[in-house]
Amino acid sequence: MINFVIVLIIMVLVAIFSVQNAKPVAITFFFWSFEASLAIVIFLSVLTGLVTGILIAFWVRMKPSSKTTQ
Numbered sequence: 001m002i003n004f005v006i007v008l009i010i011m012v013l014v015a016i017f018s019v020q021n022a023k024p025v026a027i028t029f030f031f032w033s034f035e036a037s038l039a040i041v042i043f044l045s046v047l048t049g050l051v052t053g054i055l056i057a058f059w060v061r062m063k064p065s066s067k068t069t070q
Helices: 002-020 037-062
Strands: 024-029 034-037
Touching: 002 024, 024 037, 034 037
Parallel strands: none
Antiparallel strands: 024 034
16 A cells, blocks of 8 residues: 555656646657657656566566475
8 A cells, every 4th residue: 555655646746747847858769859748758757667667576576486395
């Protein structure tokens, strides 16, 4: 439950920060370039990090233990 509250607080803070910084910015990744709102870039970055963290945590928990029970 505490993890849910912490994630919720972080998401609210990111949303507030994103809305206050909604200017368009130029994004360049290798040969791909486009212009987007800073709010969208911040939100997608946080979302990507959150999903990556959840997937890594899930993978670590589901990883079979190398210890053998005898």
